[in-house]
Amino acid sequence: MIGLVSSLLAQAEWTAPAIDWHAIAPELILVIGINVVLFIDLNIDETKKWMIATLTGFVMLAAFIPVVTLGLELDGVPRELFDGRYVIDEYALVLKALFLLVGYVVVLMSQNELEDGGYYQGEFYVLMLCSVLGMVMMTSARDLVSIFVALELLSIPAYMMAAWRKRSSVSNEAGVKYYLLGVFASAIMLFGMSYLYGTTSTTKLTEIGASLTDGDLLGLEVVGVVFVIVGFAFKVSAVPFHSWAPDTYEGAPTPVTAFLSVASKAAGFVALMTLIFVAFPDASDVYGPLLWVMAALTMTVGNVVALRQTNIVRMLAYSSVSQGGFILMPLAFAGDPDAGGSALNAVVVYLLVYAFMNLGAFAVVIAVTRKTNSGEISSFGGLFSYAPGMAVALTVFMASLAGIPPLGGWFAKFNAFKAVLDADTTSAYVLACIAAVNTVISAAYYFKVLRTVWVDDVPDGNTAPINPPSPIIAALAITVIGTIAIGVYPRLVAGFGNIQDLTGALPI
Amino acid sequence: MLAANFLLLAALLFCIGVFGVIARRNAVMVLMSIELVLSSVNLNLIAFALMNDDVDGQVFALFVIAIAAAEVGVGLAMVLLIYRNRQSISLDELSELKG
Numbered sequence: 001m002i003g004l005v006s007s008l009l010a011q012a013e014w015t016a017p018a019i020d021w022h023a024i025a026p027e028l029i030l031v032i033g034i035n036v037v038l039f040i041d042l043n044i045d046e047t048k049k050w051m052i053a054t055l056t057g058f059v060m061l062a063a064f065i066p067v068v069t070l071g072l073e074l075d076g077v078p079r080e081l082f083d084g085r086y087v088i089d090e091y092a093l094v095l096k097a098l099f100l101l102v103g104y105v106v107v108l109m110s111q112n113e114l115e116d117g118g119y120y121q122g123e124f125y126v127l128m129l130c131s132v133l134g135m136v137m138m139t140s141a142r143d144l145v146s147i148f149v150a151l152e153l154l155s156i157p158a159y160m161m162a163a164w165r166k167r168s169s170v171s172n173e174a175g176v177k178y179y180l181l182g183v184f185a186s187a188i189m190l191f192g193m194s195y196l197y198g199t200t201s202t203t204k205l206t207e208i209g210a211s212l213t214d215g216d217l218l219g220l221e222v223v224g225v226v227f228v229i230v231g232f233a234f235k236v237s238a239v240p241f242h243s244w245a246p247d248t249y250e251g252a253p254t255p256v257t258a259f260l261s262v263a264s265k266a267a268g269f270v271a272l273m274t275l276i277f278v279a280f281p282d283a284s285d286v287y288g289p290l291l292w293v294m295a296a297l298t299m300t301v302g303n304v305v306a307l308r309q310t311n312i313v314r315m316l317a318y319s320s321v322s323q324g325g326f327i328l329m330p331l332a333f334a335g336d337p338d339a340g341g342s343a344l345n346a347v348v349v350y351l352l353v354y355a356f357m358n359l360g361a362f363a364v365v366i367a368v369t370r371k372t373n374s375g376e377i378s379s380f381g382g383l384f385s386y387a388p389g390m391a392v393a394l395t396v397f398m399a400s401l402a403g404i405p406p407l408g409g410w411f412a413k414f415n416a417f418k419a420v421l422d423a424d425t426t427s428a429y430v431l432a433c434i435a436a437v438n439t440v441i442s443a444a445y446y447f448k449v450l451r452t453v454w455v456d457d458v459p460d461g462n463t464a465p466i467n468p469p470s471p472i473i474a475a476l477a478i479t480v481i482g483t484i485a486i487g488v489y490p491r492l493v494a495g496f497g498n499i500q501d502l503t504g505a506l507p508i
Numbered sequence: 509m510l511a512a513n514f515l516l517l518a519a520l521l522f523c524i525g526v527f528g529v530i531a532r533r534n535a536v537m538v539l540m541s542i543e544l545v546l547s548s549v550n551l552n553l554i555a556f557a558l559m560n561d562d563v564d565g566q567v568f569a570l571f572v573i574a575i576a577a578a579e580v581g582v583g584l585a586m587v588l589l590i591y592r593n594r595q596s597i598s599l600d601e602l603s604e605l606k607g
Contacts, residue, residue: 187545198556
């Protein structure tokens with residue numbers, strides 16, 4: 001047996017690939033952090049479990065350091081590992097930074113929720129770190145296999161986190177619905193990937209991109225592209241594949257909902273962007289109309305249903321569905337030579353802004369429901385009279401989600417419209433009109449919440465002030481500053497998502 | 509050609525699996541249907557690896573098998589959780605959340 005192995009090794013002449021350790025340092029730090037957190041959790045007294053949250057926050061921030069040093073060192077030249085299947089470019093670094101920051105803010109938001117609920121803290125943070133690791137890998141993955149592995153690494157812990165309240169049947173229901181639809185979607189996506197592999201005989205995205213050309217697509221290639229996009233449409237909860245989202249968001253613990261609606265959704269968009277710009281650049285005949293229809297449906301259905309919600313978490317769930325439509329909108333024109341560059345830029349900027357404003361809205365909801373114990377919008381009545389700070393923060397986030405200048409959401413929407421209008425075709429103008437109408441509709445339900453907060457009376461007369469714990473105040477500070485800073489000074493983020501970073505420098 | 513037969517079989521398995529996910533109301537049966545879809549993916553990948561004379565497809569299939577096992581582990585744990593809380597694994601009864 002040993003003789004067989006050594007003779008095989010002698011024949012293969014295998015040499016270890018050169019590994020750029022600095023380039024994968026963020027991932028390595030997360031992997032080490034996962035093991036350290038798990039180990040400490042095993043050997044720590046139940047009363048000291050709060051330390052795990054702090055440690056997890058430090059791991060996220062530690063992984064942030066190499067992202068910054070890489071950004072300073074990169075200078076426009078992407079660093080490739082494993083034969084160009086794992087690429088660290090500016091596009092990847094910006095999104096890695098986004099995911100680490102979102103992870104940090106979610107740790108801040110979940111700390112007290114987990115302590116008070118007596119949930120399993122150590123396991124929760126280990127799973128969250130695993131999920132963030134999957135997202136960080138997703139930004140660099142340029143191969144069908146690594147996209148699939150990253151997708152599962154970020155999804156499987158998320159299924160468990162959604163069902164985290166073990167004894168609550170609502171949380172179980174949320175987890176099972178998310179799990180079944182998520183696994184089914186990834187199976188469909190895999191089926192599409194198998195056809196892409198079969199027709200192009202490679203799993204590397206750049207090589208797939210070279211073999212798929214418009215007007216010359218085989219039937220199997222069309223099926224492959226459509227199935228892969230449908231698989232990710234589930235992940236980003238695009239209509240008609242959104243049915244899991246509101247139920248899961250409502251049933252899951254609120255910090256997990258924030259994590260799913262921001263980080264997990266952004267990861268789906270990252271994969272979609274990488275695939276569209278690197279693997280399907282010349283298949284726009286197939287994905288263009290598909291994404292056009294999904295974008296129009298997603299924003300319209302999300303908005304119309306959000307109008308009649310009375311539970312604020314469910315309303316935010318539908319609002320995040322409709323925001324997903326706005327993020328999809330520029331991608332429908334990614335294949336247009338005039339609009340491709342601005343489409344990538346618009347999506348990256350929208351993801352950054354959306355992360356701040358949506359996380360912030362959930363942080364306010366967590367802080368207020370700690371006192372009122374109710375998710376109904378009416379229970380937010382008179383918030384301004386007893387918690388003016390919370391009311392102002394909620395106003396900032398809701399106005400930003402509605403797209404009011406000078407907040408971040410305005411700049412994100414402006415960019416998305418600009419990308420669509422750059423395409424300069426009839427279908428682009430029609431989609432822009434649909435989006436404009438939807439912006440107005442969405443303002444209606446965001447302002448309904450604000451009217452409750454500023455005008456209505458306190459429903460139960462309990463005007464004791466809210467004393468939010470300091471981690472939640474920190475999370476609110478980060479998100480408020482982010483939302484306002486991007487809106488007032490858009491050049492902070494406007495340069496991110498340059499198309500040359502993603503596609504220009506890659507050899508085929 | 510021999511490989512084309514494998515592709516047809518995989519397409520058939522895929523259709524049966526998708527039908528099962530949509531039509532079945534028992535959580536374990538839905539999980540098994542999803543496994544059918546994943547088997548069809550593996551069959552596809554291996555048949556294509558044979559056709560293309562390339563080992564990537566077989567490596568991909570190994571990844572799919574390993575990750576599918578992890579997924580099913582989580583899925584069965586959740587089904588067990590539901591069964592403990594409500595003594596039933598029918599998906600139709602999962603309807604507390606709606607609107």
